[in-house]
Amino acid sequence: MPDRPTDDAALLAAAREGDLAAFEALVREHTRTVFAHALRFFGDQTAAEDTVQEVWIKVYRSLGSFDGRAKFSTWLYRVTRNTCLDSVRAGARRPIPVDPIDAIAAPGDLADEVALTVSVEAAMRALAPEDRDAFSAVALFGLTYAEVAETLQIPVGTVKSRVFRARRSLAHLLDFPKAGV
Amino acid sequence: MECYDAQATISEALDGTAPDAATLEAAKQHCRDCADCVAFVRALDLIQRAPLPEPPADLADRVMEAVRLEVVAEQALAAEQARSVSVAAAAPETPGQAIGVTPEIASVAELDSTASSVANSRPGAEKTTPFPLSRGQSRPRPAVLAAWMGAAALLVVSAGTVGVMGIRVMSQERSGLPSQADVNVATVQRDAGSAVQPAAPPPAESTPASSGGGASVSAGPNYIVFKQTAYRLVGPSSSSKGQMASLGTITTSLGGGDSRSRNVLGTTGAPGVYVENDQGELLEFQPLERTFEGRTYRLRSADLPAFGAWPAMPSGITQPTSADGSPTFSVVSADPSGVKIYRLTSSTVSEGIAVAPSTSASDAAGGNPNWTWWTPAP
Numbered sequence: 001m002p003d004r005p006t007d008d009a010a011l012l013a014a015a016r017e018g019d020l021a022a023f024e025a026l027v028r029e030h031t032r033t034v035f036a037h038a039l040r041f042f043g044d045q046t047a048a049e050d051t052v053q054e055v056w057i058k059v060y061r062s063l064g065s066f067d068g069r070a071k072f073s074t075w076l077y078r079v080t081r082n083t084c085l086d087s088v089r090a091g092a093r094r095p096i097p098v099d100p101i102d103a104i105a106a107p108g109d110l111a112d113e114v115a116l117t118v119s120v121e122a123a124m125r126a127l128a129p130e131d132r133d134a135f136s137a138v139a140l141f142g143l144t145y146a147e148v149a150e151t152l153q154i155p156v157g158t159v160k161s162r163v164f165r166a167r168r169s170l171a172h173l174l175d176f177p178k179a180g181v
Numbered sequence: 182m183e184c185y186d187a188q189a190t191i192s193e194a195l196d197g198t199a200p201d202a203a204t205l206e207a208a209k210q211h212c213r214d215c216a217d218c219v220a221f222v223r224a225l226d227l228i229q230r231a232p233l234p235e236p237p238a239d240l241a242d243r244v245m246e247a248v249r250l251e252v253v254a255e256q257a258l259a260a261e262q263a264r265s266v267s268v269a270a271a272a273p274e275t276p277g278q279a280i281g282v283t284p285e286i287a288s289v290a291e292l293d294s295t296a297s298s299v300a301n302s303r304p305g306a307e308k309t310t311p312f313p314l315s316r317g318q319s320r321p322r323p324a325v326l327a328a329w330m331g332a333a334a335l336l337v338v339s340a341g342t343v344g345v346m347g348i349r350v351m352s353q354e355r356s357g358l359p360s361q362a363d364v365n366v367a368t369v370q371r372d373a374g375s376a377v378q379p380a381a382p383p384p385a386e387s388t389p390a391s392s393g394g395g396a397s398v399s400a401g402p403n404y405i406v407f408k409q410t411a412y413r414l415v416g417p418s419s420s421s422k423g424q425m426a427s428l429g430t431i432t433t434s435l436g437g438g439d440s441r442s443r444n445v446l447g448t449t450g451a452p453g454v455y456v457e458n459d460q461g462e463l464l465e466f467q468p469l470e471r472t473f474e475g476r477t478y479r480l481r482s483a484d485l486p487a488f489g490a491w492p493a494m495p496s497g498i499t500q501p502t503s504a505d506g507s508p509t510f511s512v513v514s515a516d517p518s519g520v521k522i523y524r525l526t527s528s529t530v531s532e533g534i535a536v537a538p539s540t541s542a543s544d545a546a547g548g549n550p551n552w553t554w555w556t557p558a559p
Contacts, residue, residue, distance in 0.1 A: 018541045018548075020252065021519040027248075028241045035236035049240055056244045060251060113232055120231040138196050140233075145198055164192040171224035 008072035016063045023063075026072070027056055034080050037136050040124045041084040043096035050093075055083050070147075077141040078151055081133065098125045123173035127166050134159050135166035187211040188221050195225065246504040252539045253550050402547065404485060404492055405456065405466055407431050407445050411480040411492040412454055412466035413547075422446060422463060425455060435464065436488045452558075471536075471545040471555060473516050478534055478555035480545070493551045498525075498535075501552060510535045510552075520544055531557065 014022035482492030
């Protein structure tokens with residue numbers, strides 16, 4: 001096996017020195033997370049794929065300007081979120097509207113993993129954007145409440161509320177009394 | 182404790198920010214006894230366990246393909262900048278200015294300006310313009326386009342400089358002054374030759390051959406190819422030619438002299454070769470080697486179109502059509518430094534190994550923008 005650093009900080013440091021293999025390791029490690037965020041944001045596979053590419057190109061171009069004080073995941077979340085929002089502001093892409101009815105899990109949908117993912121992702125898309133944003137930062141990118149608060153420029157208490165609200169909404173959309181059966 | 186508070190406490194605990202132990206225990210106790218809260222906790226567990234949506238299997242490959250294009254664009258840009266500096270430095274000395282032939286000077290300034298406008302494509306320069314590359318869709322990106330425009334501009338500059346030199350030579354012939362055109366024409370020839378290369382990053386280090394004796398500054402890598410083996414310039418050698426045997430000849434300018442046939446010398450049992458430059462210095466070149474799974478491999482290449490060009494795939498090895506090396510190559514594993522090693526899809530590593538473009542400067546391939554092919558050292 002290659003003697004290569006595996007933690008984000010070490011890979012990032014190597015990538016900043018021009019080690020493309022280290023950058024590729026970061027890409028392979030985090031692409032799924034970026035893709036999930038973009039897919040939940042746009043509700044469209046192609047838009048999510050394009051966003052992933054844009055995110056990584058931006059990250060690559062900004063390697064030299066990343067000061068290393070924040071975690072890589074915090075930076076990646078910020079770039080991903082901004083890329084999605086910029087794309088909408090520029091009129092390049094538009095999130096597909098969600099009908100909350102479609103987000104309600106069908107009976108039996110939670111039985112297997114694939115169906116579970118489909119149901120959970122549909123419910124994610126039905127969340128209020130600000131709740132989904134905070135929940136994504138915490139649950140997908142692994143940020144702390146304080147990091148989300150700093151990134152989104154909102155109080156920590158607001159982050160907690162949004163994340164909790166997201167969880168309650170998801171539980172309702174997934175019809176949690178049934179889920180508990 | 183009320184349901185809302187219990188669920189909020191559980192939610193915070195999931196995120197690693199549990200309140201005090203007593204509050205958490207009270208919330209847990211509530212959730213054991215309350216049917217709604219039991220269901221809520223089970224729903225949270227389901228959400229936690231749900232696998233993330235799976236991106237297409239080739240998405241990361243496409244991302245890296247786009248990043249590599251970015252790297253190539255950067256390298257082309259760096260090379261163009263280095264060359265434009267070289268041309269600009271030479272231009273004021275030309276008598277073309279004195280006889281009113283100055284358009285190429287303006288062009289160099291424009292080229293510098295163009296290059297600067299693209300400079301923010303390098304790491305460290307934040308850009309906000311997205312350049313999506315969807316599957317099956319290959320939109321040219323501004324950085325790449327600009328780099329190629331830079332190369333095209335360089336050709337125009339080079340042609341202009343050749344014209345100026347021609348006038349200069351005629352002028353010098355008339356005036357009886359010694360001509361310096363030989364030195365400068367060699368630079369232009371190399372520049373024109375390497376401008377058609379996919380990319381030519383600046384040299385990893387400056388070499389005596391490229392900085393002394395009045396030779397032109399070399400902006401590209403300092404390789405020669407002799408008998409399909411690539412050698413890199415080490416520097417002037419103090420060895421005596423008398424102790425060496427002639428191994429054959431190669432045609433090269435060595436970056437500063439005429440592109441002409443030169444003797445390649447060597448000593449028995451030593452891997453390096455030696456070539457004399459126009460200043461009479463004996464230059465030492467060593468083969469490029471890399472080790473993989475305990476075996477040493479040497480870099481092989483087709484003949485270079487000009488000194489300063491990067492080694493490329495030797496004849497007989499088909500250029501891959503995909504970033505993942507297919508269909509020519511299949512990945513084997515990575516070497517200790519993490520560089521992916523490929524083999525011929527139809528063969529084994531005992532025949533040779535390949536390395537994808539744009540490794541780091543510290544790698545034996547030294548940032549070569551081409552696929553490189555390595556065979557076991559004799």
